Amino acid sequence: MIRSGIVRENRYFDSMFLMQVRQRMEREPGVHQAAAVMGTDTNKGLLGRLGFTGPWLSAAGPNDLIVAVEGESSEIIRAVLDRLEEFLTQKVKEREERPRTLAAGLAVLPQANLAVISVPGRFAAREARTALEHGLNVFLFSSNVSVEDEIALKSLAHEQGLLVMGPDCGTAIIRGMGIGFANVVRRGSIGIVGSSGTGIQEVTCLVHQSGQGVSHAIGTGSRDLSEAVGGVSTWAALGVLEDDPDTKVIVLVSKPPGAKPLARLGGRLQKCRKPVLACLLGTGKPGSPWEQVHLVSTLDAAAARAVELVGGRPSVPDSPDPTTWVASVIRERAQMSSEQKYVRGIFAGGTFCYEAQHVLEQGGIAVHSNAPLDPRLALDDPMRSVGHTLLDLGDEQFTEGRAHPMMDAALRIERLLLEARHAEVAVVMLDFILGHNASPDPVGDLLPAISQAKRAVAGRGGYLSVVASVCGTDGDPQGLQAQVTGLEEAGVIVLPSNAQAALYCRALVEGLR
Amino acid sequence: MSEPLENTPVGLLLREGPRAVNLGLAGFADALRAQGVPVVSVDWTPPLVDDQTAAILDRLL
Known part of the structure; x- marks a missing residue:
């Protein structure tokens, strides 16, 4: 060579x-x-x-x-x-024909009301500040922006009645228009505010699949509800959705914030003038400590409850019945060898990795990760899985200097083949995310590797179960049904939501209880 | 921010829909354009100094 x-x-x-x-x-x-x-x-x-x-x-x-x-x-x-x-x-x-600066861009489109910024993080705050000074709202996709810069930007935005979505904001849908990684969903009466991009994508897709629609989905950035940032963009987004005549129900999607921001959030949500549903991922117990606020812990439950609140029928129920999977689970397990016992998740969506860990841990399963729920279960070496391991391949340690795994499957392919070499691996869990700016064929990218991995395990007398969910709609450029069919034809078990896929994996490695 | 919010710049964004200036991934601008969003794509290239250095220079000059 x-x-x-x-x-x-x-x-x-x-x-x-x-x-x-x-x-x-x-x-x-x-x-x-x-x-x-x-x-x-x-x-x-x-x-x-x-x-x-x-x-x-x-x-x-x-x-x-x-x-x-x-x-x-x-x-x-x-x-x-x-x-x-x-x-x-x-x-x-x-x-060469394009403008070279934001100000020059504004001269071409003086009626602009939004700057979409995805430049490398070390240059992003300056561009965002310039945009705010020109009276533009900001969608800030870039990560690696310091928390001090985030606070300063959001404070400037607040003074001027502007909104900063981000930094590290993957998704927004404004008046039916998807910004960043977003799916094609119908317009409707459910408004969404979220600090999690793929979380927003899952909820909007399931709302669409249930026949309902989305007024607006506003990303706030992964740190917005932290104690330091104080929820500036979340508060602004809640306020504007409360005033928005198209929005009848508001859904908030977030990882659970710390105690102080959580108490403030509860206070704010209880004052909301519209029905409000909080999906605080991984919060465990059902029920809500806040009056008039519905609280759920998984994305599919958030979509289901929101759909019910606007009078619709959810396509995915908020609590699935795992007994319907018995035959399938028994069939999958029967083909495995006795040493196969672990689940390995290889995720493109960080929130999907987080949610799946929560679902497995609810079943008493300790899960290692490069982005663990419990810091004691952090992988020493992210390149090497231990026991049950779920990996967020969109994390900076994997993506620095390369495109996100939602666009570029190379890292996931490599990791899938690596996991298939380990005799103790029973099931590989995958997420597939469709929509604007995602790979043109997320399933097609991985199918050859899935088949190769299955063949490798079969070659040594075992059986590799592959379990997946597809986050998308039939309006997406990739087409939900075509992607699901591709997986099913390759022997992949496809569940209608990430939480259900995690629950199925739990059943597989535990045996049904 | 004073109530009501519907006449603030963020309220107008929701009421009128996005009209965007894109800096960075050109694919983001292409996807917006494909949806019919008015968008201008800036040919962004990194400045000679990063934000931190620029902030120091701003203070000095």
Whole structure:
């Protein structure tokens, strides 16, 4: 194998585009692996681990583009790089007509009311501040923004009657328009406020599947309800949904905040002028300590109760009946060998990983994770699973310098094949997230690896059960039914929600109790 | 923020729907455009200094 590459100074491209460049090169015959990244230290480290080294690489800076290719011959590599050079030159030409700054962008669209910001975290706060100073609301997808910057931005927004969704905000739907990772759902009377992007996606999809619709879904950023930030965006979003004539019921989706913000949240929700439902993931006991506030602990229950509150019939009940799975669970287990006992979850959605851990722990199962519910169960090495392990592959330790697993399946494929090598693994749990900006075929990306993993386990006399849920709608570009069918045809057990998929996994590893 | 909220900039965003300036992932702008959202995509490139350095320079200058 020959390894080579090029560096192009001061040529910036975003991570989504660079992922497409990498995929394009890897489809070329004779190419073993390829990379297209900006020359940050993290990315150079990653390239080093892939076997790419040399002075050409070490001299690259964070604003320089690095393209690296491993192929069968230097002729193949040269041809691939030449074709790529032409493609990039064309892209640069296309970009020349675009405005270069936010202010210049506003001159083109002076009636803009929102800045959508997904630049690298170390530059994001400054751009967000500029947007607020120009009177724009902000959707801030970028993570790695300091909590001090978040507080300052939200305080500035509050003074001006503006909203900051984020930082680390994955999803919003405003008047039917999806921003970031969002699904195609019908408009309706259920308003959603959430600090969890995939949490919002699951609730909006299940509401849609139940025949109801969403007025607006407002992301607030993962830290908004922390003690430091104090829920500034959550309060603003609740206020505006209370005043919004299209919204009849409000759903709040969040991981449980600390004691002090939780008490403040309870006080605020009890004063809400509309029926309100709080989905505080993993809070366990049913019932609510707050008068007039419905409290649930799973996303599917949140969607089900919200649908009932607007007079509809939920497609997924808020408490499933696991006895209906008995035959299927027995069939799956009967094919396994005696040493197979653990569940391994490989998630693209952080909230799905969190929710599944909660469901398993409710059954008394200790779950290790790189993002654990109980810090004592944190994995020492995220690259190595222990016992029951659920992994959030969207976590920064896995995604730094590369596209999110909702867009790029490479990491999940690698991990799935790795887990299948361990004799004690009984079931692999997966989530598939459809919608705007997700991979064009999330299921298709993983199907070859799923089949390969199943074959590998069968080859040593066992059976690998694969359990999944698909977060999406038939309006999504990928199409919910087509994705589900693809999985089922590959022998994957597909449940209608992430919480149910986790419950099914629990039944599989425990035996039905 | 004073009540009612419907006439604030965030209230107007909900009432009128988004009209966006996009900075960063060009795919986000493409997805908005495909939904019929008016959007302008800025060809964003990193400034010479990051936010922290810029803040120090702002204080000094």
